[in-house]
Amino acid sequence: MGKSDCSKLHIAMFPWAAYGHFIPFLHLSNKLAQKGHKISFLLPRGVQPKLENLNQFPSLIQFFPLLLPCVDGLPPGAETTSVVPLNQQKYLAFAVDQTRDQVESIFKVIKPDIVMYDFWFWIPDLARQLGIRPITYVVVSSMSAAYNTTMITKETTVEEAMELPPGYPSSTVRFKDEEAPIVLSMARDFGSGLTFYQRINTTFTQSDAIAFRTCREIEGPFLDFVAQGFRKPVLLSGPSFPETKTKQLDDKWVNWLSKFEPGSVVFCSFGSQSELQKDEFHFQELVLGFELCGLPFLVALKPPQGCSTVEEALPEGFEERVKGRGLVYGGWVPQELLLHHPNIGCFVNHCGYGTMWEFLLTDCQIVLIPEIGDQILNTRLMVNELKIGVEVERGKNRQVSKESLSEAIKFVMDKDNETANKLRANRAKLKQTLSNRDVQEKYINSFIQALQDLVKK
Incomplete structure (x- = not known):
């Protein structure tokens, strides 16, 4: 876009206090700044130093740190979900809600045209008072948003919670009956007297x-359903992939992976927030599943609850039995770089939305073990609609057995299996579309045009 094309926008970004939200909001900020638009990014004070290296346009993207107040129930100094258990995140939401006055002061000074936000139900009211356009930016799947169009209150029954909204565009993408407790947990208080569902629905309405953050090729019917359900324009930024990094994989990973054949290694990572229990799903059963599959494996997991290292949590004799074939690592790993290594052939993960976009650009077979609400729906999208991966079967109390994990891995890695090859072909076709630079460019240009049209109204 040349300078003469259109007026430049000033957009404030205000994501939920989680790295899975900060990072995609910042990726989008970089895409907008690349086209000459100005970004003011609001975030908790302690988070800024951790994100500055991802800011590719410091002359156009400015951070505005917020001081979160002390709130009963919130660990001292906690500013993000990475240090707050799921059942305490309502206190984090409440703490950020208390920054309204700070946000108002910032907006009065910087005077943005638009504010893009996700969890902050009070932003639209504040924005309109100041002549700012409020736009929800959703960094989970539109399928979850479509499901959320049924308002779930504290009084919702299990049967009501499990019903699909009328006209929902799929009969295969849904929660299973044994997942009812997960759905109902979203109907509990999530700060400031709202349930999680009420908070989300208010931000939408x-x-x-x-x-x-998606494209029609993946979620078209669900996007149409949301547009009809909320009677609002639905804008697509595309996946907003960051620019390709020139970073290389560390020698320690390259040397370890080089011992194996191309496409033969199983890689497992559940992200920074998953903490497994040592006995029930979990940790030990999981690593025994990798041993049982008979393939080389690299498993990156946080130490389970009550353990300071992954080594002390491993089953007896495990390290000796898998020596030279398997590695369980307790520290941070460069997930994206590992996924692109030619010797990695299968990726076992929880299907968080950010991770989903990473694996869609790889050549790996996909095995999914979702844990929480949006991961479950993302998994159903990948498995039932797009048919590019498999979900591990669960037993009683949603337990994953070593046998079911091993079977899922062996199934997708079987080069003679027609269904597994079909999954591979479907994913390859989707990757080709998503990695097309022209497709990405078209999405971001259309997105900017839609924002400019809204501001002009």
Whole structure:
């Protein structure tokens, strides 16, 4: 876009206090700044130093740190979900809600055209008072948003919670009956007297438009359903992939992976927030599943609850039995770089939305073990609609057995299996579309045009 094309926008970004939200909001900020638009990024004070290296346009993207107040129930100094258990995140939401006055002061000074936000139900009201356009930016799947169009209150029954909204565009993508407790947990208080569902629905219903980090090729019917359900424009930024990094994989990983054949290694990572229990699903059963599959494996997991290292949690004799074939690692790993190594052939993960976009650009077979609400729906999208991966079968109390994990891995890695090869072909076709630079460019340009049209109204 040349300078003469259109007026430049000033957009405030205000994501939920989680790295799975900060990072995609910042990726989008970089895409917008690349086209000459100005970004003001609001975030908790302690988070700024951790994100500065991802800011590719410091002259156009400015951080505005917020001081979170002390709130009963919230660990001292906690500013993000990475240090707050799921059942305490309502206190984190409440703490950020208390920054409204700080946000208002910032907005009065910087005067943005648009504010893009996700969890902050009070933003639309504040924005309109100041002549700012409020737009929800959703960094989870539109399928979850479509499911959320049924308002779930504290009084919701299990049967009501499990019903699909009328007209929902799929009969295969849904929660299973044994997942009812997960759905109902979203109907509990999530700070400031709102349930999680009420908070999300208010952000949707009060916004001028609903923007998604996705593309029609993946979620088209669900996007149409959201547009109809909320009677609002639905804008698509595309996946907003970051620019390709020139970073190389560390020698320690290259040397270890080089011992194996191309496409033969199973890689497992559940992200920074998953903490497994040592006995029930979990940790030990999981690593025994990798041993049982008979393939080389690299498993990156946080030490389970009550353990300071992964080594002390491993089953007796495990390290000796898998020596030279398997590695369980307790520290941070460069997930994206590992996924692109030619010797990695299968990726076992929880299907968080950010991780989903990473594996869609790889050549790996996909095995999914979702744990929480949106991961479950993302998994159903990948498995039932797009048919590019498999979900591990669960037993009683949603337990994953070593046998079911091993079977899922062996199934997708069987080069003679027609169904497994079909999954591979489907994913390869999708990767080709998503990695097309022209497709990405078209999405971001259309997105900017839609934002400019909204501001002009």
